[in-house]
Amino acid sequence: MGSFSKTCFVAFEVVNELYTALGAGFLGMLVLLKHGFDSHQSVKTVSVVALTTASLVFITQQIEKLQASKKKIVVITGCDSGLGFSLAQHTVDMGFTVIAGFLSLESKGSKEIRGTYGGRIIQIQLDITDTVSVRAAVETLEHFFNSEPRIFCISTIWYSHNEYFEIVLALYAIINNAGVMVFGEFEWLTERLIQEQIDVNLLGTFKFTNALCPLLRQSRAALPGLAVYGATKAALSAWSDALRVELEKYGVNVITFIPGSFTTQSNIMGKQLQHVQEMHDSFTVDQHNFYSDYFKRYNVYLSFFQRREVPCKIKDVKLYEIFECTLLDKYPNVVYKHETFRYAFYHTLFKFSPWCLRDYFITKFMCMPQYTPSPSEDKYMDDDEDIDL
Known part of the structure; x- marks a missing residue:
């Protein structure tokens, strides 16, 4: 038998034993181990059993799902438009109680959700860069969790014929979605545009999560969680890694959800024209001369990402499937990605x-x-x- 044939034969044996071990389960693996030691093939057998065990653990973790419940509160920031606007609707449709943060309760997104969902989605004014606004939001949440007796009119949370029930609410997840993106080369950005992205994307997320950490520990909940824009997101990723290790001992999971690109369905570039004007007005004479044609072509290209006057729910079935996993997987992954x-x-x-x-x-x-x-x-x-x- 040639070396190639021997390799094929060994590979077939390994695959066959893997199939047998998976089918026979724990007892089958014990028998396989005994046979391997008796036939002096302990290394191969232990390797197969270890791989089989890892596969079974992986399969089990992927299958087990938790259940959505109206007793579980999911807080979502940045719901005026785009991803937050879409996730707030999808999350309440899944069966959770949603508290949605809006920069303005008079925004088109806020009015649209209020008209469609009424009190099923609880709306709060939330500017994550403003300490007073964050404190007010935390007090609202504490009111839900600490009121005695815990009796609420369910119709103010979701439709239930105005009946009254005694329920125990728990903070299940914070979805840190609020973000600002300014498209432009680094030299073009004004100090205000740089600071705004840092304040919202990074420091604001820090501030809001820090304020809710005590409630997260109490609830044992899952936390899903361009140069300057990319830097703030990279910093958030590093922060999430460290926070995950810190909070794991309290039973709190920190999850990073990367939803991919949906710029044409979002409003994240809604203020791009104002940003362009601000960058243009801040240029020195030398910069005007140097960047003139390139700056124009660059921003004409970006103008195709038109602002949506009325926020629309993102149409992407796969996006919502992966998002549901972040909330319902019993053994969640550290990172969930949705990308083309x-x-x-x-x-x-x-x-x-x-x-x-x-x-x-x-x-x-x-x-x-x-x-x-x-x-x-x-x-x-x-x-x-x-x-x-």
């Missing part, structure tokens, strides 16, 4: 490519207008070269 094949393909290339290729792939992935020097800039560069020579 194109995103997955490029992100894999980013991760494993050397830097020179990685930069090229990022440029291809973004598909942004290319920078080309103007004739005056070419002349300026030629003059510099002459001086150097």
Whole structure:
């Protein structure tokens, strides 16, 4: 028998034993171990049993689901539009009690949800960058959990014929969704635009989560949780990793949900025109001359991501399927991702490519207008070269 045939035979034996072990379960694995030691094939047998055990654990974890309940409160920030607007509706449809935070209770998103869901989605004004607003939101939550006796008119939370029930509410999850994105090269951003992204995406999330940590510990709940924009998100990822380790001993899970790109269905770039104007007005004369054509082409391209006057629920079945896993998986993953094949393909290339290729792939992935020097800039560069020579 040749070496190739031997390899195929061993592979067949391993697969066959894996299949047998999975089918026979725990007792079958004990028999397999005894047979392996008796036949002096302990290394192979132990490897097969270990792989089988890991597979069974993985399968079990993927199957077990928790149940949604109106007694479980899910708090979602940034529900005025986009992802938060969509998740608030989907979460209450799943069967949870939802407290949705809106920057303004008079926003179009707030009115739309109020008109469709009435009191089934509890609305609160919440600016996560404002300490007073955060404190008021926490007090509202504490009112739900600490009121004695715990009797509420269910019709103010979800439709139930105005009947009164005694219920025990628990903070089940915080979904830190509120975010601000300003599209523009780093040099173009004003100090205010940089600070706004840091204040909302990073510091605001810190502030709100920190204020709710005591309630999270009490409830043993699951916490799902461009240069400056990317930096704030990267910082949140690192923060989540550390927070997960800190809170695990209290029975609190910290989860990162990466929902992919849905810019055309979101309103995250709703203020892009104002941001562009602010960047343009802050340019020096030299910057106006240097970036003139490129700045125009760059922002004309971005203008295709039109602002939606009325927020719409995101239409993506797979997005909601993965989101449900973050709330209902009994043994949740650390990270849940939803991305198209194109995103997955490029992100894999980013991760494993050397830097020179990685930069090229990022440029291809973004598909942004290319920078080309103007004739005056070419002349300026030629003059510099002459001086150097």
